[in-house]
Amino acid sequence: MVVLAGTPAVDHIPLLRSPDPGDNFSGMPVVDLSRPGAPRAIADACERFGFFKLVNHGVALDAMDRLESEAVRFFSLPQADKDRSGPAYPFGYGSKRIGLNGDMGWLEYLLLAVDSASLPAASAVPSCALFRAALNEYIAAVRKVAVRVMEAMAEGLGIAPADALSAMVAAEGSDQVFRVNHYPPCHALQGLGCSATGFGEHTDPQLISVLRSNGTSGLQIALQSGHWVSVPSDRDAFFVNVGDSLQVLTNGRFKSVKHRVVANSLKSRVSMIYFGGPALTQRIAPLPQLLREGEQSLYKDFTWGEYKKAAYNSRLGDNRLAHFHR
Numbered sequence: 001m002v003v004l005a006g007t008p009a010v011d012h013i014p015l016l017r018s019p020d021p022g023d024n025f026s027g028m029p030v031v032d033l034s035r036p037g038a039p040r041a042i043a044d045a046c047e048r049f050g051f052f053k054l055v056n057h058g059v060a061l062d063a064m065d066r067l068e069s070e071a072v073r074f075f076s077l078p079q080a081d082k083d084r085s086g087p088a089y090p091f092g093y094g095s096k097r098i099g100l101n102g103d104m105g106w107l108e109y110l111l112l113a114v115d116s117a118s119l120p121a122a123s124a125v126p127s128c129a130l131f132r133a134a135l136n137e138y139i140a141a142v143r144k145v146a147v148r149v150m151e152a153m154a155e156g157l158g159i160a161p162a163d164a165l166s167a168m169v170a171a172e173g174s175d176q177v178f179r180v181n182h183y184p185p186c187h188a189l190q191g192l193g194c195s196a197t198g199f200g201e202h203t204d205p206q207l208i209s210v211l212r213s214n215g216t217s218g219l220q221i222a223l224q225s226g227h228w229v230s231v232p233s234d235r236d237a238f239f240v241n242v243g244d245s246l247q248v249l250t251n252g253r254f255k256s257v258k259h260r261v262v263a264n265s266l267k268s269r270v271s272m273i274y275f276g277g278p279a280l281t282q283r284i285a286p287l288p289q290l291l292r293e294g295e296q297s298l299y300k301d302f303t304w305g306e307y308k309k310a311a312y313n314s315r316l317g318d319n320r321l322a323h324f325h326r
C-alpha cells in the first residue's frame, strides 16, 4: 500500500499501485452458460480461482442498461438528496465508509435488502419509481442466474440432488443483498502512478456473488499464489465469485476469492452485485455428499446468522474464515 501526504481529496483512503495492461488476468476462465460443458468448467474455475466470467447467461442487456442508467441518474443527484437515502446501515446510501469498523474506499453506493426476488415493498430507498422498477426487473433476473449457476456447480461436482446448493439461495427466507457501487474518477491522483482504493481487498461472506459493471475496469482478484491480476471489464458479461460460505460447504474445494477495486483516475465505474446468502438459521458445514471416505470437516459448525454477525464485526481485509477453522 502507498501513502501519499497532502492530497486532501483522498485523505484516509488507502492507495494502490495503478494497474497496467501487464496485470491483466490472461488465464481468466470464461464460461458459456449455454454450452453442455458449463457445469464442469464452472466447478473447475471455482476450484482453481473461486472466480469466472459468465457469458451467454440469458439476461437481456436492456435490463442491465436500464438499471445502469437509473443508477447513474441517482448518483448524479445533489449530495444532500443522496444523503437523504442514507445511512447505508442496515440499508441505504453510503459514501466512502464501508462497514461499521473504519474501512474507507473511493466510492459511493446503495446497499439494498432483497425479499425473495425483489426489493422489500416497505423499503423507502430508492424512492424513484423508475429506479425501483429497473432494480426489481434486474434482481429477479440475476437471482435466476445465481440459481442456475449453483445448479451447474452441483452437477460439476457430481453431487445430487441437483439443487443441493441452489436451494439455499432459492429458499424462502434466504438472506440476499444487492449493492450498486459508483466509483467516481479520482482526478487528484492522475499521472502519479498510484490510485485510490475503491473497495479494499476482502472475500465475500455469502455463498455466491454475481457482478456486472459498466465498461470501466478496476476489479482485481488475488490468485492462489497471492499475485493480484486485473479483470478487464465486459458490460455484457457477469463475473461470479465464490464466497466464504460456499468454500465451507465444499470443504475447501471451491475457493472464496480475495478481490478488490482500484478507482480509475479518469472514468467512473458503476457495478451492481447480487449477493446470495442462505437463511440465517442455515447450518454451514461441508455437504456429506462431498466428503470422501474418512474426510473430516475443516471447519467448526456454524449458522449463516453466526457467520454474518462475525463478518459485520470484522474489518474488510480480515481473514474471517480463519476463526472458524478446526
Ligand code: GA4
Pocket: 098, 099, 100, 101, 103, 111, 177, 179, 202, 203, 204, 205, 206, 275, 311, 312, 313, 314, 315, 316
Ligand atoms: C463484502 C460483501 C458485500 O459487499 C457486503 C459487505 C459488507 C458491507 O459493505 O457492509 C462488509 C463486507 C461485505 C465484509 C465484512 C464487513 C461487512 C463490510 C465489512 C467490513 C454487503 C457483505 O455482506 O459483506
